[in-house]
Amino acid sequence: MNTLRAPFASLCALLLGLAVIAPTPAQNGPYDSESFESHRYTLGNLAGTDLWNGQDGWILFDSLAYPGNLAAARVQDQVVRHGQQAIVFDAAAMTPGSFGELRRNAMFNLGSGVIEAEWNFRITSSSSPSARWEFYTQPAPMPQSCQQRWGIAADGRVEFYDTPARVVVQTNTYVTKDVWHHARSVVDVIGNRTEIHIDGVLVATGTPIAVFGALPVHGFSQFDCVNAGNDALYIDDFGVRERTAAHGLRAHPPRLPIGRRTIVDLQLAGGPQFANRPYAVFASLSGTAPGTPIGSVTMPLVQDGFMGIVIGSLAVLPGFLAQANAAGNAEAVFDTQIPVPAGLLGLQLHFAYVALGPIDRVSEPVRLTVTNQ
16 A cells, blocks of 8 residues: 555555654643543433533533423434444424424633634434524523524524624525534624634625623523424534634644544635635644754744655645635544554644745644544
8 A cells, every 4th residue: 555645545554663652631722522422421410490400511401391201412423423422302202283492501711702612413313393593692691692602493594693683684594404614703802793604615604692891701601492393403523612723724633642543624714715715634743842944934843754655646636736615714633544553642732724826824733643442
């Protein structure tokens, strides 16, 4: 096999021959589910009925029954995007016609005011679909308002609430059921702007449905089931954070468990100035400092042999050498192809992307760590 043409089919063998970097603490934002894996979650009911008494602080609410059927939100291992476990929010286990909330507090101070939430999701088709599956995020303390609320209607159409008047806007985007999708939700409190991204495409922009005199604290985020039917929402890789870098790069999941093949989605968020620009994604095993000068910028990666392997294979790695869309977003895929050997435990890989033609913009780095689970 030509390892330069298909580098990740033999990636682990290549890495075993390179220097292993000592592990450092995991790179998480204010809240990251880490794919709901077993080192933090156990199979069975996810949520409780009050603050912090569910797994990892998850809460379930049923508008027509208290307490609600906690089996409606479960950690399961049958339908998973990454790793071995994911969440199912089962409308069929809710009271028929109820409004359900699956909520997780994530309280942290805001500096830039740009809140990002990301997750993978899958909605099942059914004979009686719920009226809408929604995502909702709100500041703290909890006023009777929120920053963003959007959802997917029974027919798959993406809808959102816009402005403090809560005008319902129907987009022209439809989500296919029974397949996995990636969502990224953005609230710019200072810029008074919201964004909805589905599968790397900006599908809607709007205005926060709350008015703030000062920068609030982020309070909680939740998934809603409106008029519960008999369908279900599967959720994997859920995270909430504040964007602190101008040119964002995120990885889902942010780790490579030993003994398993892992597919990592790299989400590039470059903003309007990155729109329609060609780019390349680079990687390093040697860390981020002092970086590598390239064009008019310094890429936050140390040049090493692994970077050379990636450069030699850019043309065949999905999304590693491509063009951002009209919103300045793109996706790349890092696939180990084979189970990661235990001998790589603690290894760290760093990634960053660079705009091409000219080389004048570079992203923050993102780290993947080889872990036990």
